[in-house]
Amino acid sequence: MSALAAQPDSKMARAMPVARAVGGRLLQALLTVLGISVITWALLPLAPGDPALSLLEARGVKDPTAQQVAALRDELGLDRPLLVQYVEWLGRAVRGDLSLSYKTGQPVLEELGKRLPATLFLAGTSLLIALALAVTGGLLGAAYHERWPDQLVRLLTQVGVSAPAFLLGLLALRFVVVELGIGKVLSGGQWQYVLLPALCLAVSRAADWAQLLRASLLEAMGANYTLVASARGATKLRVLWRYALPNAALPLLTAVGVGIGGLIGGSAIIEAIFTWPGIGSFVFAAISARDFPVVQGFVALIGLSYVTASLLIDLLAVALDPRLRAGGAA
Amino acid sequence: MSLETPLLQQAQPATTPVAPPRGLWARLLRHREAKLGLGLALLLIGLALLGPLLAPFAPDAPNFRAKLEAPSAEHWLGTDQSGRDQLSRVLDAGRRTLGTALLVLGAVFIIGLVLGTIAGMAGGLVDVLLMRVVDVLMALPSIVLAIAIVGVLGPGFQNLVLALVISWWAYYARLARSYVLNARQRPDVIAARLAGIGWGRIMVGHVLPGVAAQLLIVATLDLGSMIAAIAGLSFLGLGVQPPAAEWGAMLADSRLYFTLAPWLLLGPVVPIFLAVIAANLLGNALRDTLDPGRLR
Numbered sequence: 001m002s003a004l005a006a007q008p009d010s011k012m013a014r015a016m017p018v019a020r021a022v023g024g025r026l027l028q029a030l031l032t033v034l035g036i037s038v039i040t041w042a043l044l045p046l047a048p049g050d051p052a053l054s055l056l057e058a059r060g061v062k063d064p065t066a067q068q069v070a071a072l073r074d075e076l077g078l079d080r081p082l083l084v085q086y087v088e089w090l091g092r093a094v095r096g097d098l099s100l101s102y103k104t105g106q107p108v109l110e111e112l113g114k115r116l117p118a119t120l121f122l123a124g125t126s127l128l129i130a131l132a133l134a135v136t137g138g139l140l141g142a143a144y145h146e147r148w149p150d151q152l153v154r155l156l157t158q159v160g161v162s163a164p165a166f167l168l169g170l171l172a173l174r175f176v177v178v179e180l181g182i183g184k185v186l187s188g189g190q191w192q193y194v195l196l197p198a199l200c201l202a203v204s205r206a207a208d209w210a211q212l213l214r215a216s217l218l219e220a221m222g223a224n225y226t227l228v229a230s231a232r233g234a235t236k237l238r239v240l241w242r243y244a245l246p247n248a249a250l251p252l253l254t255a256v257g258v259g260i261g262g263l264i265g266g267s268a269i270i271e272a273i274f275t276w277p278g279i280g281s282f283v284f285a286a287i288s289a290r291d292f293p294v295v296q297g298f299v300a301l302i303g304l305s306y307v308t309a310s311l312l313i314d315l316l317a318v319a320l321d322p323r324l325r326a327g328g329a330a
Numbered sequence: 331m332s333l334e335t336p337l338l339q340q341a342q343p344a345t346t347p348v349a350p351p352r353g354l355w356a357r358l359l360r361h362r363e364a365k366l367g368l369g370l371a372l373l374l375i376g377l378a379l380l381g382p383l384l385a386p387f388a389p390d391a392p393n394f395r396a397k398l399e400a401p402s403a404e405h406w407l408g409t410d411q412s413g414r415d416q417l418s419r420v421l422d423a424g425r426r427t428l429g430t431a432l433l434v435l436g437a438v439f440i441i442g443l444v445l446g447t448i449a450g451m452a453g454g455l456v457d458v459l460l461m462r463v464v465d466v467l468m469a470l471p472s473i474v475l476a477i478a479i480v481g482v483l484g485p486g487f488q489n490l491v492l493a494l495v496i497s498w499w500a501y502y503a504r505l506a507r508s509y510v511l512n513a514r515q516r517p518d519v520i521a522a523r524l525a526g527i528g529w530g531r532i533m534v535g536h537v538l539p540g541v542a543a544q545l546l547i548v549a550t551l552d553l554g555s556m557i558a559a560i561a562g563l564s565f566l567g568l569g570v571q572p573p574a575a576e577w578g579a580m581l582a583d584s585r586l587y588f589t590l591a592p593w594l595l596l597g598p599v600v601p602i603f604l605a606v607i608a609a610n611l612l613g614n615a616l617r618d619t620l621d622p623g624r625l626r
Contacts, residue, residue: 035466164558265471
């Protein structure tokens with residue numbers, strides 16, 4: 001968070017309204033992170049079983065005595081008021097201590113951190129694929145409005161938005177990997193096997209974004225500034241690329257910001273299907289092992305990355321759109 | 331776009347996004363995608379409701395002499411690892427998957443309507459607190475929160491429903507609140523206030539029908555992702571538990587016989603896909619029909 005907070009400083013000197021908007025947005029993000037911490041923490045008291053007992057077993061104590069459990073309960077403050085427990089938990093969480101995994105006895109953050117790169121690689125590849133498909137589809141649809149490429153894009157996107165990623169994953173695994181022998185069932189996370197799971201994860205978002213981009217491109221093509229550009233002799237392709245796309249990109253950017261959450265969330269199920277060694281498949285293993293601190297860490301990590309991503313997207317939108325920089329006068 | 335919308339709202343704050351209910355069906359039936367979506371939805375719901383009558387076999391009756399049989403005249407979709415008729419199971423599962431989706435969305439609809447209306451009408455601290463909760467819930471991807479809650483509470487139908495409701499209602503409450511806030515500025519509502527009509531009657535007569543229509547559009551558009559979420563969670567073993575048939579849980583079973591019996595995979599995949607398509611078509615059509623703001 002500190003790097004983010006430092007970033008807008010240079011801008012603040014330039015324009016007050018922007019500084020206020022950005023400051024407000026940062027405060028909002030901070031409050032949201034605080035709220036996410038409440039939800040994350042609350043998962044443990046919700047869980048059945050005694051955390052002290054599970055933790056002792058995680059530390060390798062076999063058949064802990066009643067005194068040992070009671071001592072740890074005391075040490076963890078499990079008998080104190082919930083509010084006190086939350087504040088103490090938050091104090092530890094801020095310092096990066098999200099307790100130990102019941103199963104491995106290792107710090108949760110370390111365990112998740114080891115697997116995060118694989119998830120980010122999968123989600124990032126998927127994001128790139130989705131964006132490439134969406135921009136291609138949106139441009140094709142707008143350039144050939146009401147002609148066959150447009151009809152095709154509309155049909156494909158309509159089908160695409162209705163295809164849940166895990167269904168595509170299962171079908172791809174059965175009919176591409178097993179039948180055609182492309183890729184691997186147990187991928188193990190090597191980079192050359194990322195394309196298939198990333199594509200499955202990308203399809204519904206690509207279709208959604210392509211529909212959105214097509215619609216906003218068509219709207220831009222009907223606006224006065226594109227009419228002027230055409231009147232001044234710009235080719236249709238140039239109008240589309242140079243004038244319509246930059247204006248249509250902003251709604252897409254906002255949608256991408258919202259969609260990133262779904263991308264990270266959806267990657268969990270795709271990871272489970274393709275046995276991709278990221279935090280998703282790790283958390284499902286943790287759920288079956290009733291390893292709740294890992295589940296907590298998962299929620300905290302995804303919540304944080306989502307808040308950060310949407311914050312960056314909003315700041316990017318301010319940087320890209322002069323109308324937003326004018327201090328939200330509209 | 332962002333330049334035009336606020337102007338438009340300023341110019342006509344009285345826009346009522348509610349269509350006269352009399353014309354709704356007529357307009358829906360003129361919509362090509364709506365007809366397709368409606369037809370598909372009716373077909374799937376009909377199959378799910380009549381499932382027990384149509385199913386050629388009992389969905390959970392094992393027949394160990396007919397294990398993993400390929401589709402045939404007797405077993406249209408083949409049989410599973412215990413020799414149970416896959417078609418009968420797909421039909422039985424449909425009732426459970428679709429019923430759960432409707433149950434969750436119904437609960438989400440009511441909670442969103444009530445809390446959103448309270449926030450919009452009460453204002454002040456109640457509003458601020460409720461909307462902070464909404465902000466936080468919306469900052470977590472619904473499916474992630476649902477996975478975490480059901481993962482912690484333990485798998486099972488009740489926990490699945492609970493987890494989905496908790497992770498889904500926030501957007502509905504925010505939508506209902508903003509509609510109520512908007513409606514309070516509308517001339518018809520102000521006029522009714524000035525005429526001395528109480529808030530209760532104004533809500534019932536002028537505000538709530540509009541809120542309900544808005545939420546209905548969103549709920550229909552959401553039906554697809556809800557079906558996918560239920561099937562997905564059950565696929566992961568977090569939702570409906572065996573031996574009860576559910577599309578996602580059946581997919582999880584089919585995975586064990588992946589190469590041996592691919593028809594077990596296709597049996598549940600096709601109805602899930604059709605259900606999501608039907609919901610999306612219907613949702614888009616409803617939005618076009620009920621929300622003239624988007625038509626223009």
